[in-house]
Amino acid sequence: MREIKYEDIVKSIRDCIIFSGTNLPKDAYAKMQEAHEKEKSPVAKEVLRQLLENADIAKNEDKPLCQDTGLAVFFVKVGEDLKILGGSLKQAINEGAELGYREGYFRASTCHWDTRANLKDEIGYNLPAVIHFDLVAGDELEIEYAAKGGGSENVSRATVLAPAAGRAGIVAFVKEVVSNAGPNPCPPLTVGVGIGGTFEKAAISSKHALFRELGSKNEDPVLDSMEQELKEELNKLGIGAMGMGGTQTVFGVHIEKNPCHIASLPVSVNVQCHSSRHTKIKF
């Protein structure tokens, strides 16, 4: 049985959060450069220039890319033959998250749903993290982390379509969500789409889809063609960077699928802003 020390997980999570909040991933930076080159609107081009400069400043001065350092979201693949020495895995992730947010001078953004009081003293600094566990065979431990801001989360939507709606219905729903969102979620966007499963499974898949590398191809040829079609259609909306009008509205569309119930076609759209802070740690 493989063993991993509790403290090692805490430290890796902490370091990963601080790095991720201040360093735009290479794929997102490259997409931003590409959008800056292709953009036809001078106003949107200037926005993209500012965003590239912002990424450079954040990296060089260890400053958060965005003041909304998000809720901490984790997807964890944990092998059945793995043992954590000195504590629980869930506790280690939360402890690492708290340290990362606090010591990185990130914002504590969790609050009570009703009173809206900040929970930093009651539960912990920016805690609790949102953690999705997946138990797998073997002894691996893989942790994916995203900082998910409110602006893009607020415009995300899920629905359950009738099976007859099919591919065309899914495309129409994604277009509607992005079109209604307009400038609010800080475009250019990455659009995560989850298809199938149950209501919540589709939503979780749409969030997980955002972890795929920007510019990579979907392995499923049907989904790949849907991604291409959607990207083209969404860029036609004219929303542009920060919604000020332009040709570059999305960096990419990522779709994940699940088998469905014979009676339903769940679809979820999780919108990701340009500040796409996603990382993966393998232990």
Next chain:
Amino acid sequence: MSKTYNLTTPLSVDDVTQLKAGDIVYLSGIIYTARDAAHKKLIDLLDAGEQLPFDIEGSVIYFVGPTPPKPGDPIGSAGPTTSYRMDSYSPRLINEKKLRGMIGKGKRNQAVIDACVQSKAIYFGATGGAGALLARQIKSAEVIAYPELGPEAIRRLEVVDFPLTVINDTYGQDLYQIGRAQYEVK
């Protein structure tokens, strides 16, 4: 064609009526931060007929909840938050207190757009997610009200050449609609 202006707060009616949706403004001077929680408190004060914690006439409010400053810095990362959450509060500040400008990101509702026309105010967009870049233009920051709100406290900021785009002008124009219509492919 979009024009570029350098303006200093407080803003006069003449300052803002020359601006058109799509213009670029580099703003300097004092601005104030407030998000929804602080706005709610300001409106409660108005309802009670009490004085607001800062002189609002001619001023500009920035919708922002910054990250904590690192030692030696005046402020942490400080980009705009989504503005619609202030829609139910802004018109009263504009119409009753002569608030002259707001800085945020994202769409405003018709009531805000109408108030901008009626009482001459501007809704400026700053680049969302450019928190590190925008923080560079903030020279000092001081909490002046509601410290218990943490990142949402009201701060007095001194800014130099803060880069903005006019979204809603005093003529009822909306850059989000104009810009999108220009690049939409039907």
